[in-house]
Amino acid sequence: MPPAGIWIDGLIQSCIYMTMAFGMVLVFSILGILNWTHGQFYMLGAFVVYYAFTAVGIPFPVAMLIAGVVVGGLGMLVEKLIIERVNIPSAQGALYVTVATMALIFFFEGAASMLFGMQEKGLAMVFPGVLDLGSLSVSYQKIAVIIFTLIIMTAMYIMLNRTKVGLAIRAAAQEPDAARLYGISVKRTSLLVMGIGCALAAMAGSIMAPVYAINPFIGRIPMIMSLLAIIIGGLGSLTGAIVGGIILGFVNSVVAYRLSYFSEVVLFAFVIVLLLVRPQGLFGTPLK
């Protein structure tokens, strides 16, 4: 049995993968595409919060919101200027969107290394101090990560289930044609959803900014991991994204405690076997 610290680390990792995967699935369920640039929005979110907090001196929770708004706006711009124009209605559209968003990975990483430099930046502990629980101690920073994630996920739940906007999003995801008949602009909804998805990625990045070092390439691994989380949970299922993120976070830290580098092999092997046994993932609707 690994020590409790490992489990808490797993919980922290679950939090980012969950938030990232949720945004990705939200975008997928409306637009029908995977946004491969998601990890780079995570990275940009971390940088925005870093500069807002250190250079301008905005309090951390407000800086997080600013990161969400800025990067969400950037995501909407990407959707409007690139994805919408590349996504031709034939079957090839998805292919071209994939290539365009993958090219944007290089674009945003290059832009970030030009603007912010290559050296690693650390945001000093925003919430200093350690909570002492006898045999176990947890830093307030890690508790803050968990609390912020809970707040964001609750806000998402309320937004999707209790407001008119959420109703429009769910309707557009389920039956785009019927939603159009009831006067919902699917185009505007997908733009909004792209903004929300990117804002979620940015918030995940800004939550983690005080815990890990920041450099232009931090987005790569969370992107791959949240892709795997989506696959485990089932493509297009929001519950699946959350459960997949939690499973992945714990497996990643608890197995890594025993196997170090080979934990990734175990992880990928697990995903491959799962896909062969249950191709639609844990919560997805059956294919065909």
Next chain:
Amino acid sequence: MRRIFDYKTLIPRWIAVLLAVPFIILPLFTTNLATLSMIILSGIWAIAAMGFTLILRTGQFSLGQAAFMAIGGYTSAILTVKLGWPFWPSFLLAGVVAGIIAMVIGSVVLRVGGVYFSIITLALGEVIRIVAMQWEPVTRGSRGLITGPPDPIPLGVFEINFAVSAVPYYYFMIVLVAVTGVIFWQIGRSRLGGTFFSIAANPILAEHQGIHLMKYRVIAFTIAGVFTGFAGSYYAHFLSTMTPYMLGLWESIQIMIMSIVGGVSSLVGGPLAGALVLYALGIYLSRLPVYGIQQLLFGAAVVAVLLFMPKGTGLVDLWDKFWRKVFREPEFYEIPSVE
């Protein structure tokens, strides 16, 4: 007589062959290592991109092509360095091993199609990288293997010696690309290519016509694996090193971008155009003094091609468009569709 003046098929193809002439006589004018190695490496990437395009022809989207390059590279590196084999048999075996691994993996993984296949191949690429990093006794871990140049080929009085200059590498690359290109071109024209095309265009209809989808997908994946393995082996010996960091997910993405930007309507021309243009672009951008501007402009260039080219076409279709302009033909594109 009429066939000779059939400009639609004849003139562009003749001139396409003429386009190869500058590349063949290039070493007469310059033996500059930077220029030659740029063309050699873009040729290697072009072979990998051809493999990607062939898999795409069956409607599948592989994100693990660099992993097959790594398998090929490691196979020949281990055989020559650890077991003391000569280069040529290990080069051939590299392709065979990559092909066998592609066949085994493909016959398991191709059962799930579409985006799941992409993500599984992505995961496999990462697994191979981790194994190469951790299997210290064989692969020397992250320090990598130092490979030697290919053995000299005796030709009567003199011999082709790879150790002295890059020119033999250059000509061997041209032969390799030409052989791969002719094979892929013939596959595209043959019944097999037609079958691939029909699988991508409409899998359900193809299955009802009696085409075994899995069989043909595995065939395409295996052929691509063999040639990607050759390319990887040659890559490792040209750079005279093989480390786990050389061929990962980002190289797979690069192969995919080269193939799509070059154009998927042609099995050979598209990857060649894409690899040559994008690799040369990458090299020239890397001379700029600002770090990061290279990736930025590379990404921007790819997005610009996707945005401003007619939808569903790549660089290679400019060639077609040019000749249609010359002969005032109406424009018509035949695009292979993807599942």
